[in-house]
Amino acid sequence: MRARGLGKQLGVGALLLVLLAGPAVAAPSGEEAARDTGTVSLRTAPATDAEADLQGVEGLTGGVAELGPAVVEQVPARLYPDPAAAPGADAGDPVTDSTTPRPIDVPRQPIGRFEESTRQPQPIAAGFQPYQSGKVNPVPFGRVDTTGVRVFKADWDGKVYDHPIAQAQYALNTLESYRLTGDPVYLDVAVRNAQRIIDRRHVVDGAWYFPYDFTFDLHRNGRGVLTPPWASGMASGQALSTFVRLHEVTGQQKWRDAADATFAAFLQAPDGRGYFSSWVDAQGLLWLEEYSRYPVTDSERVLNGHMWSMYGIWDYWMMNDYAQADAERLWRGALYTVERTGMSIFRNRNWYSLYSAWQRYLAHTYHVHHQQQFLMLYRMSHDSVWISRAGVYREDHRTPNNTTGFAVISPRTTVAYRLDDSAQHPKDRTMRVLETRSLSITRTTGAAYDRRGRMPDGGPHVLRLSAGYLQGWWVVEDHRKAWSKTMVDIHSYLPDAKLYVDAPTRLAIYRFDTAGNNVEGKLVTLQPGTFYGTHRSATVEGRPSWLLRGGAYDGWVLPQQATVKVHRNPGWRVG
Template identity: 30%
Template sequence: MDGNIGRRKAFRWAGGAVAALGAVGAGIGAAALRGTASPGGGQPAVPPSSRRSVAGLPVGFRTDGYRCSTDVPDALQPWRGRRAKRADTDPHDASGVRMFSRDGKLHDHPVGQIQYGLHNLAAFRASGDRFFLDRCVAQAERLIARRVERRGAWYFPYSFDFRLDAHDGIEFRGPWFSGMAQGESLSLFGQLAKIDALPGRQRARYGAAARAAFTSLLRGNDAKPWVVARDEKGLLWLHEYPIDAPGTSDCTYNGHMFAALGLWDHHHLTGDPLAERLFDGALSTLSAEFETLRGKEWLSHYCRTHLVPTASYHQVHVTLLSQLGHLGGGAGFARLSDALMDDYPTPSLGMSGGRVVFAPGRHATYDFDDEGGVRSASELVVAAAEEHSASRRTRIKGRGIHYLLTSGPGKGRYVEESFPRVWLRGTWCKSGYREGRTALFPAGVSVVCRSEDGRTQRAVSHERDTKVPFDARAVVDGRVMVRLGTGLWAPVAQLALDAA
């Protein structure tokens, strides 16, 4: 990934009146500071002595100038995509509240209850069925009933002991608290506060709950409980797993991003500038740490500390970066999402699979082990163009994109994607954008654009370098393409996306 990803600009630092967070970043202080990038273009240098107070923030941290978008269509706002089903087959109690089963006992699980509440709220929006709204309210009321009031804020406790076995040092004894739950609660309470189907007094109750929960994100790690901290680079973290010793929390990426969605929801509800400043800091951290999150041409990492690649969270990262782009990260975050998708695209081709086209010639097929080593190789000879079915389009570790064949002489083996020799019919891995993204057509270069179904083709060229808007990106018949404002698709290999 080149240096164009993220934002190239002078870095700004946000700060507040609360005491500095332990020993981490002690040279920065608690007031807003201003600095510039280091000479190598990496992390910002320690800022100069000029200070500007920003009252209310827990500590100084890097901000790059991201703002909460105010014109986001409802469909692109947080927690709209996944809808609860009426029948709940997962653990729940007699009140319909989501529970967590551990050692034969049911426990309250704040993140589980928050997310289930939001899935029910999405179902209510889509159907108008009051059943889903009532079940959403049940989750919110359980959170309120179990809240712990400390440091002038509401916290939502996990009562059970917890250990993350794959990550050394992540071990808690109940009750413990999570920045993911604190941030996500802002989405649940904030969205309920705007539901017209609820009485005004009840909406006000949830608005007050959102404000009380937001206050927890204005408390640093100079006292307990805490979920917000600044690292040694001056970056703000919303910690899913906050560990007391400075620098020992594992900086979990998905929890940080989910909490950032809550900051957007809270700003959308209240207009609170501190929510926007924290949102700015959260996105600035992701931009600065992207290459650490990323496993180039492989799975992204679950957290910064342990750098464990994780298939179950990679697509979550792709989706969250895309959504944060809609909410304020802009084209820069869309590029981050695209990069992760290219590193490791969603493997499954669905229940129906796909069709792979083979050009005449000799094609190598493989059986790989889990580390990308070749167990065996064979050759498939094609006399005339032919097609075979496939169930997966996936990255093989240390190698390119491959198709897992499910028919023909190569059945059960992988073949590498290589347009025009071997390619997958149809449109896959499609992403849409609301940001102002552009494709640069180089001067004098003829680019063959096409309709999605391939029936229309048109050679496009410009006398001068020309930027053309695009609103979607996908793998179309084996090539990464973007959809132009004309509706035609153009191959990315011949273009420069979002050129300065």
């Protein structure tokens, strides 16, 4: 194998992802320098969930967000250790649940033809690949059983279950800690979680699937309820990443064999009864399916789950010396699906994007994840359209997380708002105006803020102040009115992107000091035929801006504008 140096509070709605970041400690000396060789003097706000998600690991939880110190449970009992005993597993059995695919071990047909992107997968340097966060997380953390394996406690019945996605993510998290430290404790935890996934597998015509032992109603609305055992294509994708990386670290053939058998699931077509991890719709789009159902058109088509499964396929391609034809074909097919649907189906202009294409619930928590996954697609494809699309999603709705910072407030801020924002979860906040208050501010001032959001129906981005006489009131976030003093909504690019103009363009660029103060501005003329490098963009002084790197304007901040474009390599098929 070629060296890689080339490189989910289950609430009333969806089963949510939350970071399994744990109590992170600093990476070894020099790691941060290796991760970002350029610097910008503008101070960065504390790392947000979104920023970590680009390379970090998430985990599914239930009831409450399970971060921090470990909660230890007994090892869960298996519901169907013999898949042949599962309801509907015998092809001749009467069907009581015709919706949930079952572990029917019969010969399967290969996945049919599908449309493919013109882009090719690209190697990514070690340290920048999916799930490589650059953070060390002491173990154990979150909910684990007595053997140190990640488990899930359902809030609807109080029972503890195995959860293949959560276990794969736990393993990926600890593998990152092992990569950074070399401490075998982390490798041991990763192996334990991966082995649990293997031990619980169901085999269908040689392909491995990883079952769930609980009934699951995704949005708790009675639609598309999955009954046990059921399997998830996202579990296939993240288990695939886990097995690939364990093979890389240990060199053991068992992990390559596990990766081969897991990848095989993506090559099997649905047959009307059995498990499946992928399917092709009537438009020829390949879906890597997190929540599969029959008929196949009732499968959920979850955007984030589709893209995480792409990570696993990319890992498998990498393991095979960047030359595995089936992996490359599946990856290009999955990429084309996002190329076609990212803006037409999943984008929800001026609000949160959609979580899935079937039930079409809003992706309140996942909206930021979509942006970060687009940025990973840029790393994987070097197609800068994903930079642009991530930016469009960011401006549709900026980071809604509860966050802290300092807001600069100018005299142009003339109104404050009380909004319907008291609910804990963003999906339950209507953000509609309850009360307004006229303001007369004579000089630029400021106050701490504790939340960001957007008013509905195409309304402005807003900040909620948490100190002073306007505590609890919202003000418009805009570069002429009020803004975070620190850089927020950060998007990072690897490789660096290239900006250009079509004609000589005179515009202003700015420098900031380490406290976030705008200390210098000047007018410059950008020339056609010249590329201007950027390794990041962010919301700076209330507006999206490029952070320039290299050349005469290294370290300067350029507000985004229509005349400054991101260079694309030719060959874009969708348009």
